[in-house]
Amino acid sequence: MGDPRITVVGIGADGHLPPAAADLVAGAEVLLGGERHLSLVPPAEGQERRAWPRPLSSLATFLGEYDGRRVVALASGDPLVSGIGTTLIRLLGADAVDVVPAVSSVALARARMGWSAEESTVVTLVGRDPAALRRELVAGARIIVLSSDEATPAVVATLIEQAGFGASTIHVLGDLGGASETRDTFPCPVPRLHVLAIEVTGSGPASWAPGLPDDAFEHDGQLTKRDVRASALSRLAPAPGELLWDVGAGAGSIGIEWLRAHPRTDAVAVEADPERAARIHRNAEVLGVPRLRVVEGKAPDALADLPQPNAVFVGGGATAPGLLDLCRERLAPGGRLVAHGVTLETEQLLVAALHTHGGELTRLSVEHVTPLGGRFTGWTPARAVTQWAWTKETP
Numbered sequence: 001m002g003d004p005r006i007t008v009v010g011i012g013a014d015g016h017l018p019p020a021a022a023d024l025v026a027g028a029e030v031l032l033g034g035e036r037h038l039s040l041v042p043p044a045e046g047q048e049r050r051a052w053p054r055p056l057s058s059l060a061t062f063l064g065e066y067d068g069r070r071v072v073a074l075a076s077g078d079p080l081v082s083g084i085g086t087t088l089i090r091l092l093g094a095d096a097v098d099v100v101p102a103v104s105s106v107a108l109a110r111a112r113m114g115w116s117a118e119e120s121t122v123v124t125l126v127g128r129d130p131a132a133l134r135r136e137l138v139a140g141a142r143i144i145v146l147s148s149d150e151a152t153p154a155v156v157a158t159l160i161e162q163a164g165f166g167a168s169t170i171h172v173l174g175d176l177g178g179a180s181e182t183r184d185t186f187p188c189p190v191p192r193l194h195v196l197a198i199e200v201t202g203s204g205p206a207s208w209a210p211g212l213p214d215d216a217f218e219h220d221g222q223l224t225k226r227d228v229r230a231s232a233l234s235r236l237a238p239a240p241g242e243l244l245w246d247v248g249a250g251a252g253s254i255g256i257e258w259l260r261a262h263p264r265t266d267a268v269a270v271e272a273d274p275e276r277a278a279r280i281h282r283n284a285e286v287l288g289v290p291r292l293r294v295v296e297g298k299a300p301d302a303l304a305d306l307p308q309p310n311a312v313f314v315g316g317g318a319t320a321p322g323l324l325d326l327c328r329e330r331l332a333p334g335g336r337l338v339a340h341g342v343t344l345e346t347e348q349l350l351v352a353a354l355h356t357h358g359g360e361l362t363r364l365s366v367e368h369v370t371p372l373g374g375r376f377t378g379w380t381p382a383r384a385v386t387q388w389a390w391t392k393e394t395p
Contacts, residue, residue: 005063005067005071005092005096005097006032006063006071006072006073006088006092006096006097006098007024007028007071007072007073007097007098007099007100008072008073008074008075008079008084008085008088008097008098008099008100009021009024009025009072009073009074009075009079009100009102010075010076010077010078010079010099010100010101010102010103010104011037011040011041011074011075011076011077011102012077012102012103012177012178013076013175013176013177013178013181013193014040014177014178014179015040015041016102016177017041017102018102020100021100021102024072024100025041025044025072025074026044027070027072028044028047028070028071028072029046029047029048029066029069029070029071030047030048030049030050030066030069030070030071030072031044031047031048031049031050031072031073031074032049032050032051032052032071032072032073032074033051033052033073033074033075034051034052034074035051037074037075037076038051038074040074041074050062052084056087059087059088059091060091063091063092073088076105077101077102077103077104077105077106077107077108077177078101078102078103078104078106078107079099079101080099080101081104081105081106081122081146082124082126082146085097085099103177105146105176105177105195106122106144106146106195108173108176108177108195109144109173109176109195109197110144112173112176112183112197113142113171113173113197115142115144115197119142120142120143120144121136121141121142121143121144122143122144122145122146123136123143123144123145123146124145124146125145125146125147125148125152125156126146126147126148127148128148129285129290129291130152130155130156130159131159131285131286131288131290132288132289132290132291133145133156133159133160133288134159134163134286134287134288135260135263135287135288135289136288137160137163137165137200137202137204137288138200139165139200139201139202139203139204140200140201141198141200142197142198142199142200143196143197143198143200144195144196144197144198145195145196145197145198146195147194147195147196149192150190150191150192150194152196153170153172153186153187153190153194153196154186154187156170156196156198157170157186157187160198160200160202163202163204164202164203164204165200165201165202165203165204166202167201167202168198168199168200168201168202169185169198169199169201170185170186170196170197170198171183171184171185171186171196171197171198171199172184172185172186172188172190172191172194172196173194173195173196173197174190174191174193174194175191175193175194176193176194176195178193208260208261209230210229210230210233210234210257210261211226211227211229211230211233211257212226212229212253212257212287213226214226216287217251217252217253217256217283217287218251218279218282218283218286219250219251219253219279220251220275220276220279222250222251222276222316223250223251223253224250224251224253224254224315224340225366225382227364227366228340228364228366228385228387229253229254229257231362231364231387232254232313232315232338232340232387233254233257233258233261235336235338235360235387235389236254236258236311236313236336236338237311237336238258238261238262238265238311239262239265239310240262240264240265241264241265241266242265242266242310242311243265243266243267243268243307243308243309243310243311244258244265244266244267244268244309244310244311244312244313245267245268245270245303245306245309245311245312245313245327246258246267246268246269246270246313246315247270247299247303247312247313247314247315247316247317247323247327248270248271248272248299248314248315248316248317248318249269249270249271249276249280249294249315249316250271250276250315250316251276251279251280251283252269252271252279252280252283252284252292252294253283254313254315255267255268255269255280255284255292255313256280256283256284256287256289256292258311259284259289259291259292260287260288260289266291266293267289267292267293268292268293268294268295268306268309269292269293269294269295270295270297270299270302270303270306271294271295271296272296272297272298272299272302272317274296277294277296280292280294281294298317298320299314299317299320299323300320300322300323300326303326303327303330306330308330308331308332309330309331309332309335310331310332310334310335310336311331311335311336311337311338312327312330312331312335312336312337312338313337313338313339313340314327314337314338314339314340315340318339318340318341318346318349318350319343319345319346319349324337324339324349324353328357328390328392331392332392333392333393333394333395334391334392334393334394335391335392336389336390336391336392337359337388337389337390337391337392338387338388338389338390339353339387339388340385340386340387341385341386341388342383342384342385342386346386347386350386350387350388353388353390354388357390358390359388359389359390359391360388360389360390361386361387361388361389362386362387362389363384363385363386363387364384364385364386364387365381365382365384366381366382367379367380367381367382368380368382
């Protein structure tokens with residue numbers, strides 16, 4: 001690596017810096033950081049000190065004032081654990097940022113709890129919707145939560161109880177690595193700086209496998225049913241860093257399950273009906289993926305300004321003129337398109353698409369056992385679904 005534009009140094013809650021990091025901080029022409037971080041470091045002659053700008057959206061302009069100077073920034077623990085180091089790398093690029101980490105709050109929390117990295121999960125709620133925690137709730141889970149502020153433990157406790165895991169234990173680990181370090185079980189006094197360690201107990205619903213029960217979703221009947229949904233998701237193949245368009249989203253079940261597959265997936269649900277769009281928001285919140293973006297509008301017009309997808313699901317409105325062709329064209333190389341139809345008109349369109357573009361055509365017929373009266377039961381068929389799955393060639 002060449003000379004970085006900025007070096008980010010991790011500092012402990014007690015202000016301790018290893019010798020190499022202390023030399024970097026002392027030798028900086030400009031020292032940046034939060035007000036608390038700056039107060040932990042002894043003054044250095046001739047050194048300019050600045051707290052981060054507020055709002056942080058002006059960071060690029062702020063850093064531009066110090067081009068060509070030796071700039072060091074202070075951050076808590078590991079600057080790449082929900083820290084300023086990640087923000088700076090996204091803004092400036094990895095080659096422009098050098099990171100010198102200290103022990104992270106996550107590592108300290110695991111050490112205090114005796115939890116290995118392999119046996120625990122980290123969720124950050126710093127500047128995030130707390131509903132994201134719901135995805136990780138399953139009996140027996142051990143979760144480290146990076147809190148946003150003193151109100152976070154109460155919000156988390158309420159959320160966990162509503163999800164059916166009210167018997168869980170929430171440990172509040174305060175001022176980790178500092179002289180005033182504390183460990184209490186919530187409810188308790190909450191220090192400004194703290195991490196939560198949650199031992200999840202209860203019987204709430206939890207699954208990352210495709211095909212959540214239909215009653216997990218609020219819906220008005222416009223829902224891709226469980227068995228058919230699982231088939232579609234297996235062909236859409238969610239992967240970290242990839243974007244899905246859920247077109248004609250209905251209750252949003254495909255986009256929601258795509259997001260539940262991995263924390264680094266992304267999805268946009270496109271729905272023309274305002275009531276259904278609002279319902280999608282609620283479903284995403286309850287099922288732990290509030291990051292689902294909902295676009296209210298009619299396809300194909302509503303797709304015009306969306307970023308390029310890696311996968312597209314067309315669950316409704318496939319007969320809209322030009323919709324399937326637009327989705328095929330906009331897909332990234334190697335992208336997957338899955339379209340469903342229950343009408344003869346849509347089925348004819350999908351058969352024609354198969355003959356023109358290839359792919360896979362499947363007819364899905366699902367039957368469930370239901371009471372017939374008295375002591376007898378029988379098979380009740382659901383409406384058959386025609387599924388066209390197509391993958392775009394990679395050059």
